[in-house]
Amino acid sequence: MAVPSVADRVAAELRLQLAEGLLLPGARLTESTISEELGVSRNTVREAFAELAAERLVVRHPNRGVFVASLGPGDIHDVYTVRRFIEVSALRGGGSPERVAAVRAAVEEGRAAAAADDEEALGTANQHFHGAIVALAESRRLNTIMGQVLAEMRLFFHKATVDAHFYRGYLDDNEAICEALEAGQLERAADLLLAYLNRSEQKQSAVHGD
Amino acid sequence: MAVPSVADRVAAELRLQLAEGLLLPGARLTESTISEELGVSRNTVREAFAELAAERLVVRHPNRGVFVASLGPGDIHDVYTVRRFIEVSALRGGGSPERVAAVRAAVEEGRAAAAADDEEALGTANQHFHGAIVALAESRRLNTIMGQVLAEMRLFFHKATVDAHFYRGYLDDNEAICEALEAGQLERAADLLLAYLNRSEQKQSAVHGD
DNA sequence: AATCCTCGGATTGTTCAACAATTCCTAGAT
């Protein structure tokens, strides 16, 4: 029951292609093309665009069309500001044992990916880790906000992952943060996470525009 | 230039009616009615609905229609959780003199409204106050998130404002928080705000369902 | 009387076709 609407499925398909890196930032999405490509009406594509635009994955230029969102230096800082606010607060608040276990699971997922030399899996494991931190707060709204932010970041992380060992250095950070969390040293964990985010932002803005 | 699209104008009109309390939570919005009422196509109304649904002002029940969002007890707690995370972090981070001045301005706006016995204005002044706190962070994304949260709250605050002096008690809280901020006592300001939010949540969940 | 069933009526989900408005590109004129 409760089959997702066609518009939702189109949006999901586009989200997938965006995450996959098939559609690069700045690329144009023409309604008619997608319409016939997916075998749906132009109007339905339009509704899907509205969804994606609300999630900031796509930008609408009136009368010009929709384009894959491309984040400038200002946006990168902005995204990290949101992450600092939400993730650090969540970590400082701690969480139930199950939620803490989920954080630990994400760390192990990262280790496994590193052992298998799977950079792709390493990246998603890292995102799971930060998602699990926000999930500590048990807030539906914060979870969706974080989900959108992570989706936004996937958009321009593709450039970064060219550097094979990009996420490698984060493994120990995650481990340390997780240990502090498990030990109940919330302030310390929060400080570690904050430092991590600051470093990550610097790296990112170094890779991208100035 | 850059005339907003018709769909945007419809969405804006509905947003207005929602904030105004003309459309109460749970009310149904039929496409055809709004369509002829505003003299636009049903398809356009549909796009407007997509916008509002993304802002959580409205919920879509598949094949049943869209309804004005109504927040249950869990949602109230959730909204306050988001506010605690974002507002407190923003306050703790301080801001530029101009942004601090904006917070002060919101406090004075509240005082003026109280002097004029205008409960309506008092409510919006209070929202300006909290908006100004988030604005300290100078983050576009945090501002829009906060805007959506405040819009969500306006939806069910109408019940509360029946009590004529509901916001009255907040005036001194805001004053104290603002003074601490101006004095650079950020931790103290953050503590005050946190206490305020906790009290406010209790009041709200007392007024609404258990 | 209460429950179940069926059948219309109404509304949503989706498509299609059309047209105005706008942008972009190109070719020609100055």
Added chain:
DNA sequence: ATCTAGGAATTGTTGAACAATCCGAGGATT
């Protein structure tokens, strides 16, 4: 080289149509 005028292409919006789904009102059954 710059400017202007067309013209093609795309978006924005409308209107109508139809299938799918939901809801309520009676009727039949126990």
